[in-house]
Amino acid sequence: MIFDIFFLGKKDRIAICLDNATWHNKLTKESVIPKRASPKGEIQQWLKDHKINFSEKFIKAQLLELACANCPPKEYISDQIGKKYGIGIFRLPKLHCSLNPIELSWNSLKQFVRDQNTTFRQDDVKQLIEEFMVAMDDKRATSYFHHVSKIEEMYKTADTIMEEDVEPYLQSDSEETDSDDE
Numbered sequence: 001m002i003f004d005i006f007f008l009g010k011k012d013r014i015a016i017c018l019d020n021a022t023w024h025n026k027l028t029k030e031s032v033i034p035k036r037a038s039p040k041g042e043i044q045q046w047l048k049d050h051k052i053n054f055s056e057k058f059i060k061a062q063l064l065e066l067a068c069a070n071c072p073p074k075e076y077i078s079d080q081i082g083k084k085y086g087i088g089i090f091r092l093p094k095l096h097c098s099l100n101p102i103e104l105s106w107n108s109l110k111q112f113v114r115d116q117n118t119t120f121r122q123d124d125v126k127q128l129i130e131e132f133m134v135a136m137d138d139k140r141a142t143s144y145f146h147h148v149s150k151i152e153e154m155y156k157t158a159d160t161i162m163e164e165d166v167e168p169y170l171q172s173d174s175e176e177t178d179s180d181d182e
Contacts, residue, residue, distance in 0.1 A: 015088040017145075018078060019102050024091075026077045033071045034064065043067060098151050101144035108132075108140075 018024040034043040043063040047054050052070050054063060082089040097103045112132045113125060 013086070013088060015090060016078075016082060017090045017092065017101060019092050019100060020094050024076075024078055028075045028077055028080060031072055031075045033067050036064065038064075099148055099155075101141075101148050104144040104147060105136075105141070 034046050038046075040060045040063065043060065044054070046067060047063065047070075050070060050072075052066060054066055058066070076089075079089050081087075092100045092102070109129065109132050113128045116128050116131075117125060
């Protein structure tokens with residue numbers, strides 16, 4: 001989803017923020033590795049194409065393990081296209097709506113429609129959505145990213161507190177002793 005354009009002084013740069021929709025994360029042909037559902041012959045062919053030696057006696061699980069151990073780095077089609085046109089691609093963490101500026105935008109849009117909708121007619125809702133989108137400027141969009149940055153800093157602070165102040169005092173299961181055994 002195209003979300004924000006960052007303006008960096010006199011030199012404008014475009015940055016696209018992508019969520020975790022399947023079509024945003026389509027791998028390049030070179031990055032795709034065989035899956036569990038792949039036939040054994042297909043896995044063997046992939047290994048041969050990548051010049052990885054294996055025994056013909058290997059079972060499918062061993063072939064998959066070998067493929068995974070030698071998999072190329074993940075490269076996404078959207079990243080290649082962005083790079084070609086000088087566009088920065090930012091990927092959002094999975095399953096963290098609080099770290100997702102797109103979710104903030106959706107929330108603002110829904111709240112705007114909720115507050116302004118008096119007729120409950122589909123055409124009027126569409127008009128309200130269009131009004132919201134037209135009013136979306138770089139200042140508002142950037143504010144979503146700033147809000148997410150604050151949340152991220154809060155999470156980092158909480159992690160630091162856990163690592164430094166709490167975890168040293170936690171006992172692992174192997175350290176626990178039962179007073180009844182003594």
